[in-house]
Amino acid sequence: MVDRYHYQARFQRVVDYIYEHLDEPLDLNSLADIAHMSPTHWHRVYQAICGETLAATVKRLRLHQAAARLINTELSVEQIARSSGYSALPSFNRAFSQAYGLPPARFRAEGSHSKFVLAIAAKENEAMVEEAMMDVRIEQIEQPIPIVGVRHQGPYIEIGKAFEKLNAWLMQVDAWRYLKTVIGIYHDDPTCVAPQDLRSHACAVLKPDHGLAIPDEVEQLEVAAGRYAVLRFKGPYAGLQQAYHWLFSVWLPQSGEELGDQPCFEDYLNNPREVAPEALLTDIYLPLRE
Template identity: 50%
Template sequence: MNGETAWALYENRLRRVSAYIHDHLDEDLDMERLAEIACMSSYHWHRIYRAIYGETLAATVKRLRLHRAAGDIVRTDLTVGEIAKRSGYPNLQSFNRIFKSVYGMPPARYRREGSHKAFEPSPDGKTTPMFDITLRKIEPIELIGVPHAGSYMQIGKAFEALFGALHARGLAKPEMRMIGVYFDDPDIVPAEKLRSIACATGGSGVPIEPPFERQTIDGGEYAVLRHKGPYADMHKAYQWLYAEWLPKSGRQIKDSVMFEEYLNNPRDVPPTELLTDIYMPLA
């Protein structure tokens, strides 16, 4: 088996394990079971996974479960106890402690005071102050991506497939920018029908073979909001952009897609330190 064939085999196994983790977060994700899905010994597989993704399998499972829990806290009426159990923590105290260690506050307080609250009207009915918006003119951007169907909160599944394929094929470059392109309004379209694509820049010379697709972002002027905090909070930023900033700006939106650029890596920084630029196209 030559090197190219070996990496192609690893790529398929990476994709298979990553998809299984995302699709079975409610279940007991035993590390030995994940190694079985990869069809490799636990001893070797965990090292290969960490070499590609920069974190252990256990760290991935913990991060994804807490990411989903944060989304449930912000967007649903589920009790903290129900969310804890759904996240694999039958002990509520353990869930509270681990959530606080990652998100900076216990889940009940996060529901009341998380960064998503910054985009909501104050209790006295006054509108929130205008957040800083940068107007930027950009050239068209050619991207390579992996499509995702379903909840935008789960686009990480496509990003892991993209990331794993780029690394396994020797195509990953430090200067690549990570970009998510979103085609539907999650307040109108059912979650299971939402369409998006996880992308990277610098793919103009990359052969378009599965799972890759090409995607182009239109050049022009964009209003850019820099969001700091968990990805689970960002839907509030979108609502604020449309309801508050756009009508007060006097600008009109262009019939083109919005996109997000992720300025740091959720594997490297806590959710409270994540930086995301949200691009709204302007006419």
């Protein structure tokens, strides 16, 4: 008899393959071969596990990758469209606009990340420093918070791969009734550590009485107690890098605070499968000294 973890292994193979081939043509039916299932049954199983179709996942991940490249590289829109699986630029512009609310070129210049870019530039002018400040609250976490997570090594923007695997496990064991929130923990400084060596975890905070058996690929961790500066970011995850840059280069020097030793983490307040990228809410937690 096949148990639920058998499907988890199949799912992980497919997720790994998708992430490794986002820049290439993907035959959705061929992914069933990787899962060792018939296309019809595999598509049904995938949608039941993930809450969206396989085609929707591939489209969402490709557009997320495109958004990150628009913000963090100087590649042309045409180059980004081709590397996102769109042979025709109008098709890419239309799909991106539907998902992100702006065509690619305008998103690059005017997306939610742009206010942080402008605020960082404003700090060069002392008269504009106050205008460059945004709302940051200080929060005290009194006790360590137990969490479970899937390890990711590589660029932080690709942690979605670990979240897909975490999500699949949560769905398969019907853990949603125990879920309090989903967070990402980021252990390394991306300005000092090579992208391929960055360590992070895609995590779930579960109610204490969950009683779930934790498989080997899911680690038991904790969020450290302590003081944190918390910035709420609204917009696509691709823009989070600019928010971090603002926190470290503008807010921290003006705050009188010192950084703590704990890793940064992010609390994801809504679901990218359910809301548009511009409506995503993320609380960024920056550790502070007591």
